[in-house]
Amino acid sequence: MSFDDKVQSAFKVSLPSLIVSLVIGFFGGTFLGKYLDRIRRDYPGLLIILPGMMGLRGNVFSSMASRFSTMLYLGGLKPSVKDRKVLENVVIAMLISLIPVSLLWAIGVIRGVRYHAIEILFIVIGSTILVSLILGYFTAGITIFAFRRDVDPDSLVAPLVASMGDLLTIPTLVGFILLLERDVREFWALNGFLIVMLFFLLAVSRVGPAKFREYRQLFTTITALAMLSLVSGFTLERFSGLIASSVILGFAYPSILSSFGNYGSIVAAKTSTKLNLGEIENYLSKELLEEILALLLTTPIIGLLIGFFSSGISYLLLGVKPGIPLQLVLTYPFMALFIMLYAYSISYVLFQHNIDPDSVAIPLIANNSDIFGTIYVVAIAGLMVGA
Template identity: 25%
Template sequence: MQALPSLIISVFGLIIAGFIMDEFQHWDVFTETSELFILLPILLNLKGNLEMNLAARLSTSANLGELDYGPTRRSLVVGNLALLQVQALVAGALAGIASFALGLVTKPGRPTSFYESMYMTSSSMVSASVSSAILGLFMCALVILSRRFHIDPDNIACPLASATGDIVTLVVLAACAYILRGHMDSLFSTAVFLAMSAMLPLFGFIVWKNKHVNHLLFSGWTPIICAMIISSLAGIVLEEYVEEFKGVALLTPVLIGLAGNLGSIYASRISTCLHSKTKEDYQLVEWTLMIMNFPVQLVFLLLIWRFNMGQLDYNGWFFLTYFVVSMICTWICLKTAKFMTLGFWKLDYDPDNYVIPYLTASIDVVGTVLLVASFSWLTSSGATNMAIDSSATTVATPSPS
């Protein structure tokens, strides 16, 4: 009863994110800098991980009663927001550098420059920092209000963090890329990079002085970096097939986002149970979350069919194939969430800081590959044509430059 409304809200958020991504792929700033398509899944995954880790940590603190005392609550909120900025700035820089490097690997011989590398890195850092500030405040308020109204934040925080995070990050990234693109051949992007880097010591000092989160300043980076590497594979697949199959940019965020949300709810619940030394009915929760995937995906499919989004050829084969892929992704994500959470706990690692990055990055790759494979099969078998008509793409509509 608590999770289903938040999941439906998250689907609307993911639809908006998919629609925005579908629109942005035609912008000149994206077509001229194809590395932005590699950056998108990396940055969205990193940002989602940071906010969802924050949601999982605060949910555990709420269920343990740590947010009920005013001074402790303020200290936890300030410390976690500062930590989020440190993680966002570092992760944003890594994401920008990684996407630029992968662009060199996937398209060797393409002319590049120092200015373009700074453009990618500064766009990524500003997007990560600004969206983290917005979403961090939102998640803190959400968890505190949930505690006050006797709602388990484990059931609602992660899906809302994921959905709102995608929208905010996409919009901020597009705005940054559009603004900085006009100064590509100057040192403006370099100045932005240096300014964002100069903020790291300030936020780092705040975290270091906070007893609740200072242990996270130098720990927990391994899953974030590994998740970035794993997500880069999804970025390469997305860049390769986004202009080959219809609807990839629209469907991918919802497919992997919903599966990741369900898995994150499961992981967050298990982690809270482990911290509070209570028991979770694994089989009941897994079946409940699996069944919950059905109406949420149904709402999504009805919406995109009703409004003819993505210029897809809707028929029974498309709906059936997408639904099967969705259920497979959800099943894989739930099983992975369970074994990862229990495994990290046995190894004396806090699952709240380690599971979600690995989980969401893995489902990014699995979901993207399964979706592309299903589209390829639908097209080759003649069940429905998912291929983009190359002749139609020669007539371009005016777009922001």
């Protein structure tokens, strides 16, 4: 594929999915921006867990999408959501997701954030089960849909999956909060139903300890990265007031993190597939560097759209004077380039050490993108409010 073809693919395949992903992400951002002050005041422990939950869903399901893509190309998965491996992966994704978020909650409690601690735990558990079920089948469906139509899933799926996770995560958390505040009995009834459903799916899928052990590398990686996401969580909790003061960045935060993760995941997925197919012979691969350069050409558009959407939403909901945050728009492409080069390097190095990039690189990159993105947002917020 020539460089011109890669540029066309970046603009015709990746850019539309990135834009759709961005629009979806701003739906979640709208909820965060609107309810940030309430969460800071009444459920501060959620701020510690939130980046980990967002990153976790991107990690688990982007990894699942990349694994499905590789399996489809190698003939290990039928192009149908009815394939038993789809249900197995969805159930395993639920289990892999539940343990790390519970650990994040426990660390928040140990740290001293105990206000509404039990309620926060079940908000996290209930939303994780519900979102995992929806997102699992969405991931399988969109990957198979792309494959059936001869569209490279690695170029399309990761941004949509990560952003769908963002779309579901924050509104679901807010929904559980609002349900708890409206009717406590309904809140506990819904959680009980979701936990029973989890055990039912475990029985139907027949996912036992032996099957779960096949994913121990992914589980270990996800859990370790969830602990690492505490850097983002503690940073968000500490500087949530600064981010709220900038107003615009409260709405843009989820989309900024997901877009960085999207760029990293696209590069990691492409790298993983090409490495497994033997198409990359050395680190300075012209093939992948051209892919990164082609994607880089789309970043000014994404940066400008983030600024435009966040400004428009903050004006419509809060009446804030509209204005494009130039500090964000001008620096966004440089940060995205850093994320993509980092993603390629990590994927290549792990593969050289016989570690599957699908199971390790994509979760690691998505997690690190959240950390880098959170620090980036705090820095931009400081520039915007003069702190």
